Amino acid sequence: MIEVDARGxxxxxxxxxxxxxxxxxxxRVVVLVDSGTAKANVSWxxxxxxxxxxxxxxxxxxxxxxxxxxxxxxx
Amino acid sequence: xxxxxxxSRAALVLGxxxxxxxxxxxxxxSRGNPGNMGLCIACFGRDIxxxxxxxxxxxxxxxxxxxxxxGLTLGAMASALAGREFKPRGGSATLLRFVLGGVFxxxxxxxxxxxxxxxxxxxxxxxxxxxxxxxxxxxVGVGALLLRRRFDLGRARPLPAASGWVGPAIAxxxxxxxxxxxxxxxxxxLTVTPPKAKTTAEKAVISADGAVLKPVGAKLVDGxxxxxxxxxxxxxxxxxxxxxxxxxxxxxxxxSLVAGLGLGVLAQRSRFCTIGGLRDAILWRRFDLxxxxxxxxxxxxxxxxxxGQFKLGFAGQxxxxxxxxxxxxxxxxxGLSALMLGGxxxxxxxxxxxxxxxxxxxxxxxxxxxxxxxxxxLVSTAAGLAPLAWPMLGVMAVVLAxxxxxxxxxxxxxxxxx
Numbered sequence: 001m002i003e004v005d006a007r008g009x010x011x012x013x014x015x016x017x018x019x020x021x022x023x024x025x026x027x028r029v030v031v032l033v034d035s036g037t038a039k040a041n042v043s044w045x046x047x048x049x050x051x052x053x054x055x056x057x058x059x060x061x062x063x064x065x066x067x068x069x070x071x072x073x074x075x
Numbered sequence: 076x077x078x079x080x081x082x083s084r085a086a087l088v089l090g091x092x093x094x095x096x097x098x099x100x101x102x103x104x105s106r107g108n109p110g111n112m113g114l115c116i117a118c119f120g121r122d123i124x125x126x127x128x129x130x131x132x133x134x135x136x137x138x139x140x141x142x143x144x145x146g147l148t149l150g151a152m153a154s155a156l157a158g159r160e161f162k163p164r165g166g167s168a169t170l171l172r173f174v175l176g177g178v179f180x181x182x183x184x185x186x187x188x189x190x191x192x193x194x195x196x197x198x199x200x201x202x203x204x205x206x207x208x209x210x211x212x213x214x215v216g217v218g219a220l221l222l223r224r225r226f227d228l229g230r231a232r233p234l235p236a237a238s239g240w241v242g243p244a245i246a247x248x249x250x251x252x253x254x255x256x257x258x259x260x261x262x263x264x265l266t267v268t269p270p271k272a273k274t275t276a277e278k279a280v281i282s283a284d285g286a287v288l289k290p291v292g293a294k295l296v297d298g299x300x301x302x303x304x305x306x307x308x309x310x311x312x313x314x315x316x317x318x319x320x321x322x323x324x325x326x327x328x329x330x331s332l333v334a335g336l337g338l339g340v341l342a343q344r345s346r347f348c349t350i351g352g353l354r355d356a357i358l359w360r361r362f363d364l365x366x367x368x369x370x371x372x373x374x375x376x377x378x379x380x381x382x383g384q385f386k387l388g389f390a391g392q393x394x395x396x397x398x399x400x401x402x403x404x405x406x407x408x409x410g411l412s413a414l415m416l417g418g419x420x421x422x423x424x425x426x427x428x429x430x431x432x433x434x435x436x437x438x439x440x441x442x443x444x445x446x447x448x449x450x451x452x453l454v455s456t457a458a459g460l461a462p463l464a465w466p467m468l469g470v471m472a473v474v475l476a477x478x479x480x481x482x483x484x485x486x487x488x489x490x491x492x493x
Contacts, residue, residue, distance in 0.1 A: 007230065008164060008166075008167060008230035008231035008232055008233075009227070009230060009231075010167065010227075010228055010231075010416070010417030010418075010433075011348075011351060011417040011418055011422075012222065012351070012354065012355065012358065012417075013222075013227060013417075015359075016222065016358075019359075034162055034164060034233065035160070035162060035164075035429070035431075036155070036158060036160030036162075036346075036429070037346045040085070040346060041346075044083075044085065044361075044363075057159075060162060060233045061162070
């Protein structure tokens, strides 16, 4: 699992950092954000790349989690 | 792939938001706002600064606390609170953002419009805006290259609640002052441009009901402005050709305020951004925000045509000049500075409403830039750029280059494998 701390980053860095992390094609990625716009944009990029997205509130921000079953893991 | 529609929901929301914003802006013009200036963060931010700067800063003609800006901030705040998105935060190169806000305003006052008004001018048929828009695209393009070089102003942190409330509190204070003025009680020390006042080439000022406001003691005699000592300040022809003072052109207070509040909610919910629209299209071919810009132009265009306000052409457009090179250069700096800030001035105002103190610093920088622009004669007129504009643009280009160099190649942060 890869975790990206995008809290406090100005647009469009949350999406850019997330996209970078997706470069290694992880099965699971969690992005920490603390603005509504970042929450929406990160959810979008994860969804675009084929991840199932779930968002949970986490203290002063949100955890945007993306997961997908990979053929190698088979689950 | 999980079922992607041909046009994403976000794109539709943004397109719709743009349509509404553009149409409301055009409608505000029909109700009294300056031509093609139903909504302009730069011009209106300048007008608010002008209420405080007054004649001492050469801002007597542009002095009015625009309810639109106040409404945008408070509407965005309400929307953020309702959506649990009010997050007091700050500390990302705050003072630098103040400077970037100032650069943005100075550049916008050379072009005569912010990145939102540039599109609204186009929607009004003002083709002279095209040069400015080309500049914005170039500025954002340069910024996109910087982002790929890991340009990063740094991480903001959650702030104590009170820090996030400063911005909305200032907006509320401005609202109180504006309300007082609207009810005929001009706050002491503030300036309010007389509504619908006009000025002649010789700088005489005539109120809407024909009283001569400047020079003091002068009167209208047979259509000419005659001073108290009998000299003719402005002949009858000159008085007929008098131009309206921008600060005196405004829609009714309640309309402007309600429009601002509504658009603030809409912009906060939809994440509307005129810079993001270009940036995302350039960086990763994402067109949702661009559809917001398209909506803005179409909405303004349709409303302008319906209201009989559409005038196609390069010359003689309201509060605009035809210096294409100047417009291009100025707006390339405006586009780049806005990209460095992370969003267009509309977004900076909305984010201030969301509790973002860094965005508030950028807006404060815009106010300061407006005061400087008028105090030092840097604002363009219908005739074109001020003499000091080009040197100033050169200085600001160097400043932005310095910021770009300083904040490039940020260390990779945030990503870690677990």
